[in-house]
Amino acid sequence: xxxxxxxxxxxxxxxxxxxxxxxxxxxxxxxxxxxxxxxxxxxxxxxxxxxxxxxxxxxxxxxxxxxxxxxxxxxxxxxxxxxxxxxxxxxxxxxxxxxxxxxxxxxxxxxxxxxxxxxxxxxxxxxxxxxxxxxxxxxxxxxxxxxxxxxxxxxxxxxxxxxxxxxxxxxxxxxxxxxxxxxxxxxxxxxxxxxxxxxxxxxxxxxxxxxxxxxxxxxxxxxxxxxxxxxxxxxxxxxxxxxxxxxxxxxxxxxxxxxxxxxxxxxxxxxxxxxxxxxxxxxxxxxxxxxxxxxxxxxxxxxxxxxxxxxxxxxxxxxxxxxxxxxxxxxxxxxxxxxxxxxxxxxxxxxxxxxxxxxxxxxxxxxxxxxxxxxxxxxxxxxxxxxxxxxxxxxxxxxxxxxxxxxxxxxxxxxxxxxxxxxxxxxxxxxxxxxxxxx
Ligand code: IDC
Numbered sequence: 001x002x003x004x005x006x007x008x009x010x011x012x013x014x015x016x017x018x019x020x021x022x023x024x025x026x027x028x029x030x031x032x033x034x035x036x037x038x039x040x041x042x043x044x045x046x047x048x049x050x051x052x053x054x055x056x057x058x059x060x061x062x063x064x065x066x067x068x069x070x071x072x073x074x075x076x077x078x079x080x081x082x083x084x085x086x087x088x089x090x091x092x093x094x095x096x097x098x099x100x101x102x103x104x105x106x107x108x109x110x111x112x113x114x115x116x117x118x119x120x121x122x123x124x125x126x127x128x129x130x131x132x133x134x135x136x137x138x139x140x141x142x143x144x145x146x147x148x149x150x151x152x153x154x155x156x157x158x159x160x161x162x163x164x165x166x167x168x169x170x171x172x173x174x175x176x177x178x179x180x181x182x183x184x185x186x187x188x189x190x191x192x193x194x195x196x197x198x199x200x201x202x203x204x205x206x207x208x209x210x211x212x213x214x215x216x217x218x219x220x221x222x223x224x225x226x227x228x229x230x231x232x233x234x235x236x237x238x239x240x241x242x243x244x245x246x247x248x249x250x251x252x253x254x255x256x257x258x259x260x261x262x263x264x265x266x267x268x269x270x271x272x273x274x275x276x277x278x279x280x281x282x283x284x285x286x287x288x289x290x291x292x293x294x295x296x297x298x299x300x301x302x303x304x305x306x307x308x309x310x311x312x313x314x315x316x317x318x319x320x321x322x323x324x325x326x327x328x329x330x331x332x333x334x335x336x337x338x339x340x341x342x343x344x345x346x347x348x349x350x351x352x353x354x355x356x357x358x359x360x361x362x363x364x365x366x367x368x369x370x371x372x373x374x375x376x377x378x379x380x381x382x383x384x385x386x387x388x389x390x391x392x393x394x395x396x397x398x399x400x401x402x403x404x405x406x407x408x409x410x411x412x413x414x415x416x417x418x419x420x421x422x423x424x425x426x427x428x429x430x431x432x433x434x435x436x437x438x439x
Contacts, residue, residue, distance in 0.1 A: 027084055027130035033167040033203050034132065036229045039258045040291050041205070052132055052293035053335050054085035055308065056263055058300035059138065060118045061095050061111075064307075068299045069118050071125040072317035072389065077299075078129055080319075081332040082339025082423045085132035087262055087295045088122045089175070090115055092151075093142045099151050119159070127168050134262060134295070135159055136172040139209065143179035145189045152189075153196050160200035171197050172262055174209040176235060183211050183219045194227050207260055209233045214263075215241070218248040221255040231260040237306070238280035240269040246286055253290055261287060261294035265306035266327045271297070272304040277330050284334060296331045308332075318386075340421020347373040347416040350430035355412050358400065359439050365412060366398035370427065373416035377426065380412045384434075409436045 031043035031050055040049045055077055058065035069088070077083035091097035102111045119135060126133035137152055139145050145152065156171060163169045173193045177186050190208045197206055206229065210220045214233040224232070232252070236245055252259055264283065266275035287294050296308060303311035308328035315323050324332065336342045352368035365378060380401055381389035392399060404410060413432045417424040 027078075028127070028132060028168040029130050034170065034205050035203070036205060036231055036258050039253065039256055041231070041258075041260070041293060044203070049291050050293075051288075051291055052085035052260075052295070053083060053338055054087055054132070054134075054262075054293065054295035055083050055299050055331075056087035056136070056295045056297045057089050057122075058298040058302060058307070059089055059091040059095060059097070060122075061091050061097050061115060062300075062302075064300045064302040065089070065298070066118050067316050069122045069125070070317060071128060073299070074122075074125050074129050074131060075391070076317045076319060078131055079424050080426060082335045082341050082421065083131075083332075084339075084422075085134070085293070085295065086122060086126050087134040087136050087172070088119055089136045089138045089298070090119065091138040091140065092148055094140065097138070098155065099142065099148045116158075120162075123163060123166065123169060127166055130168075132168045132170060134170045134172050134207065135163075136175055136262065138175040140176055140178070143177065144181040144185060145174035145177055145209070146185060149189055149192065152193055156193055157196050157200070160197040160204065164200045169201070170205045170207060171201075172207040172209070172233070173197075175233075175263075176213040177209050177211055178213045181211055183216065183223065186211065186220075187223070187225060190225055190227075190230075194225070194230070198227075203229070205229050205231060207231045207233055207262060213269075215245060215248065217252040217257060217259050218255075221252040221257040224257060231258045233263075234259050234261050235263040236261065236283055237265040237267055237269040237271070238283060239267055239274045239276040242279055242282075246283065249286065259292055261292060263297045264294055265297045266330060267304070267306040270304075271306040275305050275327055275330075280330070281334075288338070296327075336421075336423070339423055341423045341425060342420075344418055344420035344425045345372075346425050347418050347427040349428040350376065350414045350416050353412070353414055353430040353433050355410075355433045355435045357435055357437055357439050361402070361404045361406055361437055361439070363401040363404060363410060363412065363435060363437070364398070365401065365414070365433075367414060367430065369397045370416040372418065373427070374419045374424075376414055376416050377424075378412065378414045380410050382408045382410055384411050384432075386411065386413070404437050406437050409434055 032045040035044045060066045092099045210216045214235040217234045220232045300307040301309040301313040348370045358364045414430045416427040
């Protein structure tokens with residue numbers, strides 16, 4: 001009997017160890033701060049080359065952007081699709097951006113506070129999920145980053161101070177200079193902003209936009225900045241930007257420029273219109289061959305073809321295929337492939353979920369085993385739509401949920417998963433059970 005007990009403990013410990021080892025997407029915990037070495041992003045812990053397969057929010061000042069800044073949304077991106085980084089795009093002008101006049105009932109201070117709170121939610125969610133995150137000063141309509149240089153300085157001073165102890169934050173100091181802004185204009189701006197960031201966060205990677213909506217990496221390659229740990233931005237929209245733009249990238253690669261694609265779309269440059277998956281594939285192949293990181297524009301349900309969710313889709317996390325736009329399906333299946341998640345069949349649906357309220361504000365849940373599962377993810381909330389839900393990963397077919405609120409009704413659902421590459425492949429959710437906490 002004693003022997004059996006010891007053996008079970010050993011087996012369980014090995015299982016727990018292995019699950020921790022194989023099911024966690026390799027991320028910030030493994031790699032630590034990122035560092036630019038030659039053309040590559042590398043891990044300061046292991047020295048490995050790292051590529052980020054990320055998603056950009058739409059503008060975090062837009063109502064089609066900020067609702068997706070949450071731990072639930074980011075964890076869906078990570079676990080279901082193999083995404084390992086997020087870009088928080090904060091417009092400087094347009095739609096009550098950071099440097100715009102405030103709308104009715106707001107002051108510029110209150111607008112800025114709201115935007116900074118959203119960034120904070122995003123940075124913390126990414127950090128808890130072991131994901132990298134870019135804080136993007138989204139210059140677009142304002143064209144020349146020098147226009148709001150003073151604001152940029154104080155913004156990046158504050159951000160780099162606030163997140164100086166975070167090892168997952170990267171700073172993108174000007175999204176897309178345009179309107180004739182030259183590389184020398186951008187360099188002047190960067191030479192003032194980078195020291196401000198470095199003063200607080202000496203090791204943080206800084207990403208610098210390039211002329212003509214961040215297309216001219218070849219121009220930047222001719223006279224790169226004198227700072228270490230800097231990357232240069234290239235953006236492409238596959239239905240508009242094709243061979244001639246890839247040639248610019250190739251030139252910059254030949255000159256050894258560290259490039260990051262902090263934005264790309266399958267659509268036309270407008271963010272709408274046709275989507276071109278065959279050009280997009282040529283791009284991703286070229287980026288992969290050269291170890292370049294990329295972020296898809298955008299995590300939004302706006303009615304435009306670059307949006308990754310279907311127009312008007314109401315789900316804010318936990319998407320399934322039918323919630324994704326054409327672009328979303330394509331982008332996420334590419335990411336799953338690269339994360340080694342494809343080719344793994346989803347496990348079956350969980351049946352027979354039973355819940356009961358055990359003493360001490362707890363729920364005891366059990367269910368039938370799914371034969372091909374590596375584990376289960378249980379989700380519970382006091383809200384029937386699972387808003388503000390909690391999640392727990394379990395290896396057995398039962399669990400006790402603790403620290404619940406007395407007299408509240410809880411909703412519980414569950415799905416099985418199989419480990420797949422750096423993520424998990426989930427099966428369908430069980431039926432939802434509800435239970436009131438009395439004891
Ligand atoms: C687009 C959005 C669109 C919005 C427009 C203007 O998709 O909903 O109306 O901006 O604010 C970029 C920009 C990025 C653009 C995107 C598509 O960085 O802000 O988003 N794009 O046009 N550069 C090239 C394309």
